[in-house]
Every structure is written in C-alpha cells, then in structure tokens.
Amino acid sequence: MNILSPSLLSIDFNHIERNAKVLDEAGVKWFHLDVMDGTFVRNISFGPPVIKCIRKVTDSFFDVHLMINEPIRYIDAFADAGADMLTVHYEACKDLQETIDAVKAAGMKVGIAVNPETPVHWLEYYINQVDMVLIMSVNPGFGGQKFMPIALTKLQEVKALAEERNPELLIEVDGGITVDNVQDVLDAGANVVVAGSAVFKGDKKANIAAFMEKLNA
Ligand SMILES: O=C(CO)[C@@H](O)[C@H](O)COP(=O)(O)O
Numbered sequence: 001m002n003i004l005s006p007s008l009l010s011i012d013f014n015h016i017e018r019n020a021k022v023l024d025e026a027g028v029k030w031f032h033l034d035v036m037d038g039t040f041v042r043n044i045s046f047g048p049p050v051i052k053c054i055r056k057v058t059d060s061f062f063d064v065h066l067m068i069n070e071p072i073r074y075i076d077a078f079a080d081a082g083a084d085m086l087t088v089h090y091e092a093c094k095d096l097q098e099t100i101d102a103v104k105a106a107g108m109k110v111g112i113a114v115n116p117e118t119p120v121h122w123l124e125y126y127i128n129q130v131d132m133v134l135i136m137s138v139n140p141g142f143g144g145q146k147f148m149p150i151a152l153t154k155l156q157e158v159k160a161l162a163e164e165r166n167p168e169l170l171i172e173v174d175g176g177i178t179v180d181n182v183q184d185v186l187d188a189g190a191n192v193v194v195a196g197s198a199v200f201k202g203d204k205k206a207n208i209a210a211f212m213e214k215l216n217a
C-alpha cells in the first residue's frame with residue numbers, strides 16, 4: 001500500500017481548517033510539513049507553533065520534513081507540536097546517530113533525508129535504525145520545481161539495500177512529483193510520495209483522486 005503525503009507548503013493557510021478537511025475527506029492519511037530555517041535552505045516556512053495549530057484541525061499523520069541545521073535542538077518542540085515523524089537531513093546533522101536516537105527517545109518515528117547531490121552508500125549504517133528514508137528529487141527549499149531523474153537511481157539503490165536490511169522501510173520521494181511521473185518513482189522503489197503543487201493547483205479533490213488511482217493500482 002503506497003502513501004500520498006501532500007506538502008502543505010502549497011496549501012492556502014487562510015483557510016487551513018477547510019482545506020485540511022478536503023484532504024481528510026479525499027482519503028489522505030498523511031500531511032507533509034516542510035520546515036525551513038533560511039540557513040540550511042534559503043527559504044523560511046513555518047515551525048512548531050504553526051504545526052500545533054494544524055494539529056487541532058486534523059488527525060492525519062504528521063510527516064515533518066526538517067530542512068533546518070542541527071534539528072536536534074528542536075526535537076522536543078516538534079514532539080509537543082504534535083509531529084508523528086521527524087525527518088532530518090543527513091547534510092544538516094553534526095551527529096546523525098545522536099539525532100536519530102533523540103527523535104526515537106522523544107516517542108516519534110524517524111526519517112533521514114538526502115539531497116540530490118548526496119550519495120547514499122553511507123545509509124548502510126543507519127537503514128535498520130530508521131522508519132523512513134527520504135530521497136529529494138529537487139534541491140530543497142522551494143515547492144514547484146522540476147523533478148530531477150537522478151532520484152530514480154537513488155530510489156533503486158535504497159530499495160535494494162532495504163530489501164536486504166530493513167524490508168519494512170518507508171521510502172519517500174519529494175519534489176516535482178506529478179500524476180505523470182509518479183509511476184516512475186513507484187517503479188524505482190518509492191512507497192511514500194510527496195506532492196505539493198500537483199495536489200493544490202486546480203481541483204484538489206480531482207488531483208488527489210488521480211494520485212490515489214496510481215498509488216493503489
Ligand atoms: O521539501 C520540499 C521542497 O524543499 C517539498 O516538500 C516541496 O514542497 C514539494 O513541493 P512540489 O515540488 O511537489 O511542488
């Protein structure tokens with residue numbers, strides 16, 4: 001069973017409750033929350049207080065993508081805000097092991113995210129300790145960018161490693177995913193698909209239904 005995790009970066013925050021309800025009613029079970037600090041990435045988005053507000057309007061699983069330096073500093077704040085899973089960037093953690101352990105100790109699931117230019121061989125050391133690996137298919141920082149095909153090779157590599165070391169691993173892909181290229185990422189090994197613009201541009205319900213059809217085929 002594959003999962004759709006719509007990126008709320010593209011949601012209309014003026015009507016967050018109504019929009020969250022549309023997603024819930026369309027059968028969405030995960031919300032992807034992109035946290036950006038203006039340092040690890042150029043953009044600034046939102047942090048724990050906003051996540052806490054969204055938590056009040058939905059029971060969805062909160063898949064929190066932390067594009068921030070040294071996320072270990074904020075783990076308790078995100079736990080308090082209602083995050084279910086924290087995904088930290090390999091490139092943003094001085095001590096990845098310590099960060100993974102701290103997320104688990106705070107009672108959340110944990111993921112590791114990898115930028116497009118970062119190789120994935122080192123994952124061998126962590127793959128059986130985490131719930132999810134997130135392969136970025138754009139350079140992190142902004143929604144609405146074009147999918148980078150390098151992600152397909154990386155997904156295949158992670159999938160092969162997961163089959164050997166952690167068959168339950170969630171493999172998420174994030175950036176530039178549309179109804180037209182989603183089959184390619186599923187075939188390459190992804191089982192969690194993030195989509196921002198392709199969900200929120202135009203008719204949300206119809207977009208979600210089109211994704212669901214491919215994800216559940
Ligand atoms: O993490 C990021 C961007 O850094 C993503 O989650 C995007 O926000 C997804 O948006 P689209 O590329 O689907 O528009």
Ligand SMILES: [Fe+2]
Pocket residue numbers: 007032033034065174194
């Ligand atoms: Fe993201």
